[in-house]
Amino acid sequence: MDKFTKLTGIAAPMPLVNIDTDMIIPKQFLKTIKRSGLGVNLFDEMRYTLDGKEIPEFVLNQPAYRQAQIIVAGDNFGCGSSREHAPWALLDFGIRCVISTSFADIFYNNCFKNGILPIVMPQDVVDVLMEDAKKGANARQTVDLEAQTVTTSDGRVFPFDVDAHRKDCLINGLDDIGLTMVKAKSIDSFEQKAATLRPWA
Amino acid sequence: MTARTLYDKIWDDHMVDQAEDGTCLLYIDRHLVHEVTSPQAFEGLRMTGRKVRAPQKTIAVPDHNVPTTLDRANAATMTEDSRIQVEALDKNAKDFGINYYPVSDVRQGIVHIVGPEQGWTLPGMTVVCGDSHTATHGAFGALAHGIGTSEVEHVLATQTLIQRKAKNFKVEITGSLRPGVTAKDITLSVIGATGTAGGTGYVIEYCGQAIRELSMEGRMTVCNMAIEGGARAGLIAPDEKTYAYCMGRPHAPKGAAWEAAVTYWKTLFSDEGAHWDKVITLKGEDIAPVVTWGTSPEDVLPITGKVPSPSDFTGGKVDAVQRALDYMGLTPGQNLSDIKIDTVFIGSCTNGRIEDLRAAAAILKGKKKKDGIRAMVVPGSGLVRAQAEEEGLAQIFIDAGFEWRLAGCSMCLAMNPDQLAPGERCAATSNRNFEGRQGRGGRTHLLSPAMAAAAAITGHLTDVRDLM
Numbered sequence: 001m002d003k004f005t006k007l008t009g010i011a012a013p014m015p016l017v018n019i020d021t022d023m024i025i026p027k028q029f030l031k032t033i034k035r036s037g038l039g040v041n042l043f044d045e046m047r048y049t050l051d052g053k054e055i056p057e058f059v060l061n062q063p064a065y066r067q068a069q070i071i072v073a074g075d076n077f078g079c080g081s082s083r084e085h086a087p088w089a090l091l092d093f094g095i096r097c098v099i100s101t102s103f104a105d106i107f108y109n110n111c112f113k114n115g116i117l118p119i120v121m122p123q124d125v126v127d128v129l130m131e132d133a134k135k136g137a138n139a140r141q142t143v144d145l146e147a148q149t150v151t152t153s154d155g156r157v158f159p160f161d162v163d164a165h166r167k168d169c170l171i172n173g174l175d176d177i178g179l180t181m182v183k184a185k186s187i188d189s190f191e192q193k194a195a196t197l198r199p200w201a
Numbered sequence: 202m203t204a205r206t207l208y209d210k211i212w213d214d215h216m217v218d219q220a221e222d223g224t225c226l227l228y229i230d231r232h233l234v235h236e237v238t239s240p241q242a243f244e245g246l247r248m249t250g251r252k253v254r255a256p257q258k259t260i261a262v263p264d265h266n267v268p269t270t271l272d273r274a275n276a277a278t279m280t281e282d283s284r285i286q287v288e289a290l291d292k293n294a295k296d297f298g299i300n301y302y303p304v305s306d307v308r309q310g311i312v313h314i315v316g317p318e319q320g321w322t323l324p325g326m327t328v329v330c331g332d333s334h335t336a337t338h339g340a341f342g343a344l345a346h347g348i349g350t351s352e353v354e355h356v357l358a359t360q361t362l363i364q365r366k367a368k369n370f371k372v373e374i375t376g377s378l379r380p381g382v383t384a385k386d387i388t389l390s391v392i393g394a395t396g397t398a399g400g401t402g403y404v405i406e407y408c409g410q411a412i413r414e415l416s417m418e419g420r421m422t423v424c425n426m427a428i429e430g431g432a433r434a435g436l437i438a439p440d441e442k443t444y445a446y447c448m449g450r451p452h453a454p455k456g457a458a459w460e461a462a463v464t465y466w467k468t469l470f471s472d473e474g475a476h477w478d479k480v481i482t483l484k485g486e487d488i489a490p491v492v493t494w495g496t497s498p499e500d501v502l503p504i505t506g507k508v509p510s511p512s513d514f515t516g517g518k519v520d521a522v523q524r525a526l527d528y529m530g531l532t533p534g535q536n537l538s539d540i541k542i543d544t545v546f547i548g549s550c551t552n553g554r555i556e557d558l559r560a561a562a563a564i565l566k567g568k569k570k571k572d573g574i575r576a577m578v579v580p581g582s583g584l585v586r587a588q589a590e591e592e593g594l595a596q597i598f599i600d601a602g603f604e605w606r607l608a609g610c611s612m613c614l615a616m617n618p619d620q621l622a623p624g625e626r627c628a629a630t631s632n633r634n635f636e637g638r639q640g641r642g643g644r645t646h647l648l649s650p651a652m653a654a655a656a657a658i659t660g661h662l663t664d665v666r667d668l669m
Contacts, residue, residue: 023636031283031616033289050623084241084331104398104431110351113352181359184359187360198230200454200459201323
């Protein structure tokens, strides 16, 4: 997993609420056995016509936002299925950070496993960041994970909260499985205890 | 000892390790696997030389991609990419020695129907699967939720999951349901009341008389859609109905082990005085047969209602509702019961169990679907299909003009050939009405199996109570 420390980049405004994982990556692209290559189909049905032409109004098709690395989104981003293809598609496109008032739990969790930072901010802050993002390519926002701040293009700074363990994993690019393997003895002893208490399980 | 919720109890009994910052390592009793969200996880194991830690607790079944037509044994019925995914699962199950129900096995079906049916899912367990509708298994009083593919790999390798504890949310349904009202109407009405983000950060426990009165099938329908309300998991405390459902299932305990299990299961309830972070109460009598009109499961109204206007809403929902009405081709003020449909889909992990088929068949018996309607029933498993044939339900569907299919996820998410065409309008017993969910441009109205059967007969969304 790529580390995430500090990012300065273009933020794309997506104010629609309840952007679901079917919108982020429609099911026909889940038939892959790889993690890579999904960026071209990110937001496929919002981004392309039925015959595969770009829809010019869609934010990521606009010249200012084609290189976006941040999305500022409406409430409840990532609701729906558990498909990790959603963060894979975002990452493959180049998105490293999504900011919203709320995220669906599973999507939120999946982001951290892939080096994407989801940031929850209150509505008034998301409103400010959304307006800032609407300024286009010259309005770069800075996300500093170590300092836990987002800075708008005109220098306004907003702090955010993040779970300490997840922050540590992102900053150091740590592999969860490796970390858990270190606790193999605890898992062994749990299994021995459970074999007596709940032998049917 | 402090009073605990059912969720607290299951959590405590599965805690392997707790870090100072509150991050926990939770032991996983059952890991269900399907072909879409697992190939990258198995590939990860191969690349790092890791094994599946507990193959005996890991159960795989292909369901999302598999065709449901009778000729599916012919590999040509699948697209190449679908076939590669199913073959990858065949190979991964064999290479890693996990329990497997291949497409050719009569026990094959939707993973969330197969798990309980085979007795893999039992009260008090932790159950995960790379699929958000894992919440279904909460009907047994098991802590069950969806995970991403990275977590699938983590569970395969370690049989644990890194978790932070969620908050406790009590959803109480008092009293009894009125005739024609089902578990599906309960779960959709709860989402209508809380919104699709209302459960975010919570585990829901459903309780109250109306929940106790539901069968296990109905309880699975309720918990299945907890995720549509934003909650990762929904729970219902086990009771005699739960034990009766589990008893004798192939992987349920037997003899003395069964007795010991029931003794433990009887401790699985929320204590008097336990702390709830959030509570809502609905009256069972107030719940009507409902349908969705928009593109979010929270866009739900009684069938007697009218299509709302964007001006009925506030905030970001105003634009979302306008977008939904444009997508759905609906006009504010239109009677929901005037909406004509093209297609009826009965099936999915929400409503593909035997009781769902019985409810639909009871409405369809001796009747025919309206001419021109495409109607299909996709049983949730091969065993549900066999039982429905034995009970004569299949013949009722066939006589009514429905296609009688083999088991799979089918048109719920349209990863197999069962899809809507652009603009095609479907009355569906599944769980998501998102844009494009059942096929690009397809229009989905979620409802109960009985309501779906009623719509098939009349050709428009219909109050099932008018046909009873």
